[in-house]
Amino acid sequence: MISTIEEYIRLCDSDCRSDNRRTIVEELSHDVVSTILNHYPERLVWLAHNKRLPLEVLEILSNNETEDIRFTVAMTRRCNRKIFENLLLDKSESIRLILVRNKKL
Known part of the structure; x- marks a missing residue:
């Protein structure tokens, strides 16, 4: 640790x-x-x-103003429904596209 x-x-x-x-x-x-x-x-x-x-931290990061951070969260296999729904509405097309390619989702 x-x-x-x-x-x-x-x-x-x-x-x-x-x-x-x-x-x-x-x-x-x-x-x-x-x-x-x-x-x-x-x-x-x-x-x-x-x-x-923790998922709570990923949720916070999924709301970050920096696109690179949201992109990284969208690629993680640990996304929960709340993160998924939040990023599905992201203003960045690249984040929405990478989210769709997330194998877990």
């Missing part, structure tokens, strides 16, 4: 692919997720790639 924001940032900024991968596959503490959501908007794209994010 990645338990501190300092560790998360170090892993994201590392030149080592295995460090970067940890930010995607390892669980993040509630404090790390909360800190990113509230204080590090530039890290939201990285956060959206994490495969263990």
